[in-house]
Amino acid sequence: MKKVGIAGYGITPFTKEDKKIESILFESTKSLLENNPKISKNNIDAVLVSTNNNSKYLSPILSEMMGIQPKIAHSVENLCNSGTNSIVSAFSYVASGLADMVLVSGAERYDSPGQILEWDNSRGEFKHPIFWASIFTSSYKRQFAVSDEQLALVSVKNHAQAQNNPNAISKKTYSIQDVINSKIITGDLKLLDCSRSCTGSASIILASDEMIKQITDQPIWISGIGQKTTSAGFTKNESFNSMESTKIASHTALQMANKKIQDVDVAEIHDAFSVCEPMALEAIGFSKNGEGLNLVKELYDKKDYKINPRGGLIGSGHPLGATGIAQTIEITQQLESNAKNRQIENAKVGLVHNMSAAATSSTVLVLEK
């Protein structure tokens, strides 16, 4: 397969601002082009927009705003992992030879229609993701005898780590007691266990081996891709305390990259809710089943930012269509040694985990220097 790398990126702050989807797509793409003066708009063969926004034709609209006339132009949607689906689609355009350079721009508004699963009539009134998250939390705590305090540490850690991320929505740290005492959303879920919907955009450029050398001396390569969709509804999951699609996707991605989990120096994990972080760590193989929270504690005690250095979804905010792209940018910055006070020392291999709808669909990417 042809080598495909990351040639540049741009990102906006994640906020609660009421901005038009077009404006934030423009903002992150403008920042990308300003950060990378060697990228010529004329070389951009494809523009993919990742969003759950109901607006149509956003790729041609973004292209026109930026002065790009691409060959390939379309939007991509798959709820919360739209971002990595767009990146994999861009990868395939380059690897197939249909494009040499692809702009992927993801954006969401705080009021995204992807947040409430209106289409699924089988859910009755239980259309908000908090309901599956609540069932997962209850199941995971029972199965592995996990206390509220243990679980709350995910939120404590990720809010703390977000303080080093200037684009994060979270501007505060919280104690374990703050998390436990935060507003009760369901019996098992507190407000601070939840990632927040927000307004934000993230853009990235993928390019072929030949093209990328004209732009940067230290490209970051996408060496592993794994994807799996097991179902559309979480009641079909094997259990409520494990993530089958994530397990398959990470196995495939590591195999493609010819890497072991021990080789991974830094990872972005899709912590849409607190319980997702240990479940994903276990599915990916960072921890044994039921031991994900031990790793969270170990890293927190050591002040090791290996997992979710930018603060995860809980600390950074979760603008659905932008999330997978923002995660990929974080790992890229880590591997470039550009992550400032979030930097993991000597990071050579990174992993991105991005999922949708109770882990019924997962993407895992492996990135390398």
Add this chain to the structure above:
Amino acid sequence: MKKVGIAGYGITPFTKEDKKIESILFESTKSLLENNPKISKNNIDAVLVSTNNNSKYLSPILSEMMGIQPKIAHSVENLCNSGTNSIVSAFSYVASGLADMVLVSGAERYDSPGQILEWDNSRGEFKHPIFWASIFTSSYKRQFAVSDEQLALVSVKNHAQAQNNPNAISKKTYSIQDVINSKIITGDLKLLDCSRSCTGSASIILASDEMIKQITDQPIWISGIGQKTTSAGFTKNESFNSMESTKIASHTALQMANKKIQDVDVAEIHDAFSVCEPMALEAIGFSKNGEGLNLVKELYDKKDYKINPRGGLIGSGHPLGATGIAQTIEITQQLESNAKNRQIENAKVGLVHNMSAAATSSTVLVLEK
């Protein structure tokens, strides 16, 4: 580049029925699998849904309904050429080696939100495609001194040809006077000049060279792909009587396939409105500028179905996300000699032209035996 072919297809009638988007996606996919018993669901690596519908997560939903657990799953949207964009995306997944077999399923409801360009505030009240079509019609008629009678023949021809297409929405033929006397929509546009929004779905399977041989002895290959987006708004067009993006896309597609326009035996042309057919015929190179309607008349007089054998969008109906896929199925059936009473004799090379929003974005595919 790896060879990618068409391994199977399924389609629903195009109607005005009030069906759920999930139901019609299911219907065409079910028909595809029933028509192709050698396709194993376990070999389907990717499921792409093409639609302008606002429902999210449709690819995992369709996958679950069909009993497919794909690796890659997402929706694709780019207004009226969503269908061919999905096919090109599927092509790239196969050609890159990320997938061996991809299901592409397109669907739309009669009340699609892609029909009214709500997002474009620069249009004022002129949000319906009839406004650009009206300006195009007026400009084309003035530029090339075209009469109402000459233009009306596009609708007459395509309604007539649709009578051989059992899935077409049109069940009637019309005379030139019927078209001219049909309801006035704008000063330049009559009701019978317009393709109709409808409810319908079309599904297609793309597969690699190795995989396709297990399924069919006579695969149809996608040998040429051309795409271009020039802008998002038609006021940026070079002129209102030519299609720049179509010109570039068809040039690229024919070049990739190493074919000349004279080699093309049969073509699907995106006749969203009457005037689009001659304009596209000229942009693609079937006719010189201003002479597209001469070709329409010549073919009509000879009862030659070469252009839009299934009745085009005007005769078949235009369920946005399904249209490009339905066009590709028609050309596939022609090349397989499976087009029954629509069959072009000895068709070996076919072309698909699918565009969006006043030809601001175009896709052209070349298909071969």
